[in-house]
Amino acid sequence: MRRAKIVCTMGPAVDSLDALRSLVEAGMDVARLNFSHGTAEEHRRRVEQIRAVSLELKKPIAILQDLCGPKIRTGFEGPSLVEAGATVSLVEGSSGSADTIAIDYQGLTEDVRPGDRILLGDGQVELEVVLIREFRVETRVLHGGAVRSRMGVNLPSKRVRLSALTDKDRRDLEVGLDIGVDLVALSFVRHADDIRELRQLMEVHGRVTPIVAKIETPSAVEQIDPIVRAADAVMVARGDLGVELPPEMVPVMQKEIIGTCRRHQRPVIVATEMLQSMVDAPRPTRAEASDVAGAIFDGADAVMLSAETATGSYPLRACAMMDRIIRQAESSRFYNPLPSEPGDSTPEAIANAACDVAKTIHASILVALTESGGTARLISKARPPAPILALSPDEKTLRRLALYWGVIPRYLDMSGGDVDQLVRRASGVLKELGLAQAGQRFVMTYGAPIGLRGSTSAIRVELVR
Structure with a gap:
């Protein structure tokens, strides 16, 4: 039997009872509800469908609510293209101009320093801070490209003071607890206090649910020990982590985070782009298959599918493929699952x-x-x-x-x-x-x-x- 678990993200590609039934039969153990998308009623309906299929197949399926977290984005009416070497100004607000990009984060001028990098669109555009004025940040374009409205913005600086819980997250949490989710994932965790704040909010609502800390910032990596101890489980969210850290560091960080979770007896999920090519293709690349197997060899408790099952063309094949890769890895002579450090209770x-x-x-x-x-x-x-x-x-x-x-x-x-x-x-x-x-x-x-x-x-x- 397979030991590591499979987390599948819900979405239009599996939005029927038949598709969910097939997904469970293909190997899904945990259903992820991405609260960055969808309405409360859509999530409620999906929970009801998952519960119905789980009851029919007599297989318990955990439902993971993934809170959106504080995502910084570009505003409107800015430049459509920036070229390497050019100077571009960033301002706090919703509207830019021909040579100014608006950023919807009110702490921008306080939280960056000259030499800091600012990344747009998952790193497609890279800027370097040159000068900070009272209401704007002057930057030099290191890597140019297209700039669109509502692009994601990453500030790799450890000084960013964003709260991990936004007003939207607070409303979404209430919805999730009301519809009976089994786990809640907190995005952009930076400190153990973020976990404690979420747990206190759950206590106010009278329903405390296990918390999954998503590790996706340099601050979280630096604070990994206290974060892991405070959380009930951990997710290595390699999307934003791979943007804010140099790509060559991500495999190393993955191993270190998994090792920390094993030491502190916390289950750990490895996520993001594991079988990404299967969004459009019926088979994964060899590198993707190796990536999934590598996470299993590292000691992951679970691996996750995102767009592959939410919006992809081959959601059932992706889940079945992940199941096969895990089974093959676990049956090999290279698989040596190490126990967590025992306690004395x-x-x-x-x-x-x-x-x-x-x-x-x-x-x-x-x-x-x-x-x-x-x-x-x-x-x-x-x-x-x-x-x-x-x-x-x-x-x-x-x-x-x-x-x-x-x-x-x-x-x-x-x-x-x-x-x-x-x-x-x-x-x-x-x-x-x-x-x-x-x-x-x-x-x-x-x-x-x-x-x-x-x-x-x-x-x-x-x-x-």
Whole structure:
């Protein structure tokens, strides 16, 4: 079975029940809702469709809300073309002129210094700050090109004081929590305080949801340790990260971020342009296939498809291709998933001991009976050779576990039964899923009393009945 998970972005290309059903069957584990696009009603409808397909196929699918974040853009009525070597002025506001580009960021003159780079259109146009006046910034064009209204602007400077949460994000968060998203991704995180601010806002709404910190700025890279500790999961968002950092640094940063997440026991998603050519072509380039495999070898818990599934011509092929690449990488002799550094808590001791027992007796699978999902997450972090079946009566727990490496989340009614009855029920699920046959051994973790959150304290070796 495949251990790493697949995140697929929703969009017009998969905007029907049939397409979603096929996408889940092709391997989707997490559905990403990009709140940079679409209305609240469109997102609500998609959540309902995903839930319906998930119920039909009996496969929990996590829904990830991706907040837009503070995107700086050019204004209107500026120059249509700038040439290398020319001098161009930047002003704060919405309207420019023949030789002036308007930028919709009110902190521009305070946050840049002479020598800083300013990038337009994902780096297609590169400017260097020469002089800062009271209301404008004079720049020299390093790389020229077309300038359009509403182009994205990147300020790689670590001095940018933008809040990670915009007014739109606050409204979108309320929508996401109301429609029941399972994870919330925060864009352009710069400090751990950004994560804490989002969590406090969730508390105000009375619904705290796991937070995925998107690493896409030099500031975030510099603050990676406290950010990872504050977040519940991390996304290596290579789009803006690759604009604000030199391209040759991105593979190095990817490895370092994944390593930091492994040390702090946080799942990590690698994203952006993984199979980009499949937006238009039925097959990926060899370099893209190597990119996906490289993320798996680096230790990623999940890899993500963006435009490939949202607006591409071959969304199902892209997901199926990613599934095949992951399986091939994980079955190779080069794949050596390293466990996270173990902690000293009782639940971690139980999880690690269960993995050791399973390895010693060559158990076919690990089974975690869990209310909150905590034990299954800890077993996942230990990277056991056997797959992990997480059984829970809590649908929300099961959906959130869909992101975790090696975890197969499935529903199990734990009411009105002792441990022996639960072993029989678990055996039934194992046989139904084709994960084990009668007479094969499995290792099971559970708590006493059964059904109490955070009570996992026992390990049991059983035969599939």
